[in-house]
Amino acid sequence: MFILKLLIRNAFRHKLRTTLTIVGVAIAIVAFGLLRTLVDLWYAGVEASSASRLITRNAISLVFPLPISYKDRIRQVPGVKDVSWGNWFGGIYKDEKNFFPNFAVEPKSYLAMYPEYVIDPSQVKAFALDRKGCIVGRKTAERFGWKVGDQVTLRGTIFPGQWDFVIRGIYRGAQKNTDETQLFFHWDYLNETVKKTIARRADQVGFYMISLTKPEQAAEVSLAIDAIFKNSLAETLTETEKAFQMGFVSMTEAILVAIQIVSYVVIVIIMVVAANTMAMTARERIAEYATLKTLGFGAIHIAGVVFGESIVIAMIGGIAGVACTFPAAHWIETELSQFFPVFSIAPQTIVMDLAAALVVGVVAGIFPTWRGATIGIADGLRRIG
Template sequence: MFIFKLLLKNAFRHKLRTLLTMVGLVVAICAFGLLRTIVDAWYAGVEGTSSTRLITRNSISLTFPLPLNYADRLRNVEGVSGVSWSNWFGGIYITERNFFPQFAVEPASYLALYPEYVLKDDEKKAFLLDRQGAIVGRKLATQYGWKVGDQIPIRGTIYPGTWTFTLRGIWDGVDAKTDESQLLFHWQYLAETVRKLRRSNADYVGVYVVSINEPDNAPLISERIDALFKNSLAETLTETEKAFQLGFVSMSEAILVAVNAVSYVIVIIIMAVMANTMMMTARERLAEYATLKALGFSPGFVVKLLFGESLVIALLGGGIGLLVTLPIASGFAKAVGTLFPQFHVSETTMILQMLASLIVGVVAAAWPAWKMSRISIVNGLRQIA
């Protein structure tokens, strides 16, 4: 306890310099945590995928649809236990700033494949019976203040016109990884409306969602599906849901690499600032360290004092930075809305923040400690005069 009090007193002997250093640490650790959380949020969709679901799409591109009659053929593939489909809608709610995913789905089979969407029985029944009904995730409903029975007008971009849906249910995720920022409505309603407006065949879907009982057989079942439609007018590409989501993440890989790099550069910069602070501290106390050595204290004791003081400053600053990260991340999540399905500071990020603080404290004190351990008593005592 005496040593800790001594370290604390030494750390705040030059209050202004220590406080400015700690402010830099708080900003750096907070920025590091926030950037790491952004990267984690980018991969949230991947973490929330299921190993028992495959995605079948057009082998050329997602923008090319697949015929509806593929569904029956998919059900007959060995290893397939369920089939559903969805279309990306891409509409706008009030203004372009209100972006959130909207999908036209085959409701009964789709909800059966996504048990992580927890919906009340009466709400589920109401949704299945109402062709113009829609359901949304809890996060999305909370953001816009929607409640069951509300009318939700969506201005179509891919499918022109104003589409009005009646909110029939709000689902809760089974855990924190479940996406609660989507709107789902009836694919049949979309198809019928498109058929009336365009007077064309609307029996096409964006992607098929295929469930399997044996995740280990995913590669084999994917090959069977793609082989079934080989040399057809719409060849398929089947992959796991995780691989499908990673395909979207890979489009932003350069950005994620840059964000990661910046997060570590920030830590390196504050490490240099901290090292400069400790070097100035060591120079100022040269005579004190020489006196300690003259009284019989070992060079190791001097080294411990410097390392201890550096760690006190680093860990205090890091701890405050971690605490500041939480409300800032919460505010950032509200600002970006549904851009990220999940946005919260993970335990791993908190551990990395404190680990970064610890590394900064150790590295910053290494050079000054080594120099002070080698200082001669005579040269040090000259500083008294």
């Protein structure tokens, strides 16, 4: 405890310089933590995927639809427990900036496949009975001040027109990483309207969701489904939900690599700044170190003081940065929920933050420590300033 007190007192002999260094380290740690969280967020959908669900889409691209008649043939495949289907709707609420995911789905089977969407049974029943009904995530409902019974109008982009819905339920996530920003409505409502307006696009779905009786049968069930529709006008590609999500992540792999590089560059920059600070401190105290040696203190004692001071400054900055990361993440999750529906700091990110701060302290203290420990008594006492 005495040594720690000595190191802290020594570190703050130049209060302004030390404070600015600590602030710099804290800002770097906040940036590092947020960037690492952003990378983790990119994989959130992958981590939340269920091993007992498959997704079947058009083999060419997700843009191309599949006939609704496929559902009956998929149900007959051994190992398939249930089948649901849906379309990405892409509707806009009032203005493009009010983006949130919205899908047309088959209500009963879809909600049964996703127990992570927690919703009151009475609201589920009301949703099922109302053809124009919809359910919406808690965060989106709070964002726009919606409540059960409100009427909502979305402007279609993929499916043009003004689409009216009545909110029949609000769901919340069973886990922290569950997306609570989505809106779901009846696929039948979409299909019936499309039949009247764009008949050629009717009776088509964007994807099929398939639940399995046994997760270990995923590979053979996928192959069996794709074999059924091989050489048809709309061949299928069936994959696990995790593989499907990874497909989206792989499209933006270059962005992820860039973010990771930037996060490390931030640490390197603050490492250089901290090293410069410690080098200035050591240079100013050369005469003090020489005096300590004349009093009998060895090189190990001098090294301990210099190196310890570097670690103390870096770790104070690191702890301050970690403390500031949480409110920063909360602000991002609140104000930018349309882009980051979930933005929570993982425990491993905190560990990485503190490890990064420790690395900064260690690297920044190496040269000053060596300089202080190896300075000769005569050379040190000859120096002024």
